[in-house]
Structures are given as C-alpha cells and as structure tokens.
Amino acid sequence: MADVFNWQLGRTMSYPHEEHHPKSQFAFVFNTNRCIGCQTCTMSCKSTWTFSKGQELMWWNNVESKPYGGYPQHWDAKILNLLEEANPGGQVWNNADPEPQKAPYGTFDGWTVFEAAERKPRPEGPQRALGYLPTDDEWRAPNIHEDTPVGDMFQKDSQYGGSVSLPEHKVWFFYLARICNHCTYPACLASCPRNAIYKRPEDGIVLIDQERCRGYRKCVEGCPYKKVMYRPTTGTSEKCIACYPRVEGKDATISPTGAPAETRCMSACVGKIRLQGLVEIDEQGQWAKDPQNPLYFLIRERQIALPLYPQFGTEPNGFYIPPRWVRRDYLTQMFGPGVDGAIDQYACPDRELLAVLQLFRANQQVIFRYELVKGPKVAEIEVTMPNGELKTQEIFNDTVLGFNKLGEEVVRVTVEEPTFERPSAEHVNSI
C-alpha cells in the first residue's frame, strides 16, 4: 500500500497504487433539488451505450429514490454496514478545523474501504477494497421503490398535515441520479488483479480495457458505488465511459470547433440539474485554483456541491447540491459534514451564486470559464433560513456568459428567464 493524499478526507490514506494524477479531471455537479426523476438521463445512456444483448440489466446511469431505492438494491446501506462492522463506532468526522484547500470538510477519522480491507481482512479472503458482490436479484430492478417516501405517515395515528414544510419535511424522499464518479483513487482499478482498469492521463476518465478483462468481477465487488457491471455474453465487466468521444470534442454537430462536449446523460437532463466540467489538476495533484471555472466555484470556492459518500475514500468526482427538505443526519452520512453550509447557501443564494446556477444545462459544450455582466435589481424577497431566521434576498437580472475550452463564448443566459407574449389576433388557434 502507498500513502496518497485525499483532499475530501483532509488527510493521507493508504491505496494499493502510488499517487499519479491526470492533467485535468472529468467532474460533475448534480443539483438534487431540481431532479424530477424523469429517467431521461437513464434512457439517453441506455439507448447510446447499453442496448445490446447481455446489457439488459446494465444501467450506467440510474436515478434512485432515496432512502429506499438503490441500484443494485441496498448498495449504500450494505457498504456502510461493512465499514461499521470493520470499525465499530469509529466512522466519524472531525470538522473542528477545516482548511479550504487541503481539508474543506475537516478530517475523516474513520476507515476508508482500502484501510478497512487492509486492517481487517474478511473471512472470505483478502480484498484490496472492502466490498461485496451484489446478488442477481439486487441488480434486477433499477428503479425499485421509485417515489416511495419515508416518514411519519407510516406511524400509527400520524397526520399528513404539515409534513411538507421546510426546513425538513416529515415525509420525504429525493431522487439521487448516479453515474460512475471517475474517482481519483478508483476502488475498481485497485481491485482488478489483471490491471485491466486505467485512468486516462488527459482527463481522469476511468475505463476498462476489454482485451485485458477476464470477468473476475473483482471490480464489481470493490467499487463501493457499484458502478461496474458484468456482461455475461462477453464475460467482461463494463462501466460508464463518460461518453469520452464527446469529451474529446469528436462530435462535430455539437462541437464544430472540436471543443469538449458534455456526456449524453448531462445533455439530455430535463430538470436542468446537471453541470459537467473538466477541472485542471496542478503538479501536486490538487485542483488548480480556477475560481472562474463554474465547477471550481461551486465545489471548492463555495462548497455548495459535496462529494457522494466521501468517507469511502475513493475521492469521487461527482458532487451534489443536497436536497433542502431531507433530514440532516441522513444527508450528513451521505455527503459529509458540509451539508448545513451547502443548504444555507442554496436557501438564499447571493448574486454570483444565483447567476452561476443558471449555467446548468444551458449548453452542450463543457463550460471552462464564466463571466458576469451586471444587470438591474429586479426583486427583493424574504427568505426563511433553515434555522428560522429571516433573510432578505436581493435578485439582480445579471447575465452569465460561458466559454468553452477554446475561449469561445458558447452561452449567454440571464437570471430572469425572458417571457414572450404572442399577439392573440395572429395566433387564434394556439393554446
């Protein structure tokens, strides 16, 4: 095992390979507050990459209703249980002393999947990352428990009334859209005895070499997010490839000048919850400071978007704006100690944040830099913060400009969506 630095844990951790970093890293932000669970993303991926024989139960993109839903079923509860069994009562954060660059969420004092596998080998045999192989039944229903809420409605004598008032709903669920996180320290890669999995040096996308793979399924067992799937017709494992031809700018329709484009699932998102990026990695392997990059701004500057289960230790590159209405203890387990700060900001976004949030799904090309053009103040609203305090939010109709990798302006949106009224006399039959 080598010692590597994991900024999401605020410390070094052990990992089976030496630290190597790509030049830039594929990353994304999903805003759970906006996802409507329409599964358009799921189907856009399915119809592009996984429509063939042997891929019937393969969903590289899935959207699950939390807390009951999961694909494969119970994936997160199971891995959390395994970690707790390995390190009882020790899976805790110390967020007393956060440091923006090296430890933005404080320090994780528990064990990662790599450390748990090393320190407490399981009776079934040694593993490089603590994990398990889901059963066929668990893979069978990608949207099991869709739209199933949890809460007081299941308790005897409870009332529905008042169940949906902020800051936390008594009856709740939310949609968690998921793809492979193209982790900085992939557990799939660490677990592969054939070294068939690799991380591309140019963009950090994690791929499986189909020639080398022998279908041992160690990656399926090792990925704590269960984002590698086995294909029985080829006897190999497959996973999300981050639509790499699009990221390489090879789709001439979307990227006539060859600039990187977003993946299919990002481009198709009806709820406008997704923003994809490529962040620059510096010589020390850390995110290079780049506050005008919308992803850097949301994740590193503002910390409004948080990693999914950072305690697993893979340094996932998928980040989520947590849902406002859900129990905080549940969210803290899922996204780490940054949840309160993220929700406070989302409840009452300041001028710049509100403008940057307009970039979600505004264009199919990857936005590398944004600029603001200030507009007039158009509203002032009173907001009740999660702690009950009243705050005044000023809204300005600013314009946000997005530029692609080549510095070309590819999008220009205003905070206020323009409205158009069609003269009724000219459109008598329209509805």
Ligand code: SF4
């Ligand atoms: S999410 Fe899983 S499959 Fe994807 S890179 Fe991380 S460990 Fe590998």
Ligand code: SF4
């Ligand atoms: S397309 Fe967007 S809104 Fe619809 S389920 Fe997927 S992530 Fe959610």
